[in-house]
Amino acid sequence: MKSILENIVALRGVHYACIYQSGEVLASTFPNSNEEGISNAAQAVEQIFSALEAIGQAHNEVYLTMGEMLLISYLFDDEYLVMLLTDSKINFPLIHMGVKSASVKIKTISSEQAQTTQPIPQPIEKASPPEVITPEIQKILPQEVPAPVAISLAVRAVMDSFEELLIDYLGPAAVFVFEDGVDLWRKKYMPTEETLINLAEILALELNPGDERNDFMAKAKGYL
Numbered sequence: 001m002k003s004i005l006e007n008i009v010a011l012r013g014v015h016y017a018c019i020y021q022s023g024e025v026l027a028s029t030f031p032n033s034n035e036e037g038i039s040n041a042a043q044a045v046e047q048i049f050s051a052l053e054a055i056g057q058a059h060n061e062v063y064l065t066m067g068e069m070l071l072i073s074y075l076f077d078d079e080y081l082v083m084l085l086t087d088s089k090i091n092f093p094l095i096h097m098g099v100k101s102a103s104v105k106i107k108t109i110s111s112e113q114a115q116t117t118q119p120i121p122q123p124i125e126k127a128s129p130p131e132v133i134t135p136e137i138q139k140i141l142p143q144e145v146p147a148p149v150a151i152s153l154a155v156r157a158v159m160d161s162f163e164e165l166l167i168d169y170l171g172p173a174a175v176f177v178f179e180d181g182v183d184l185w186r187k188k189y190m191p192t193e194e195t196l197i198n199l200a201e202i203l204a205l206e207l208n209p210g211d212e213r214n215d216f217m218a219k220a221k222g223y224l
Helices: 002-009 032-054 092-116 135-140 153-188 193-204 211-221
Strands: 014-021 024-028 061-066 069-076 080-087
Touching: 002 014, 002 024, 002 092, 014 032, 024 032, 032 061, 032 069, 032 080, 069 092, 080 092, 092 153, 153 193, 153 211, 193 211
Parallel strands: none
Antiparallel strands: 014 024, 014 080, 061 069, 069 080
């Protein structure tokens, strides 16, 4: 499986990758010293997926923004978790396609290994949900970690368009206004396509009332 991960890491912007299943890291390109931290991070991401499922949000991707880095997690077949440490600016569709292709090989190898082994069933003990931000995660990603949210590629693309649009009105300062607006939006709403209009309204409040604000909202709605 490590050769599969090496192909993923070869994609531009990807630094490390690992495969996680049923409480076990099956393969990893992360430094060996971070094995425990990777396992804890994967358990935390599993809890995020479980929480999203509990509220009817069928996401299979989670992005944790870490300053200039991203911890991206993909869930396949409700069973396999592929985690990547990447740059913040990457080709998301290309990365997703590469991981999706690799997931087919991962499932095939895992099935073959299962047929050659007969593990002794062990009682399953339900563990308490781990903290999403742990010292172990910080060892892997030393940057300051904000609260994790699940954002789909489609939502992220519209968010990027909003930011570029805001720059047309406010110049370089728009970057900071946008970050503050997104923080407020995440606190009040789930980051979905349906609530993107609310993000646009929050950002518009930073513009002059009247024509400027109305013009911004009209253009923002064009991305929805």
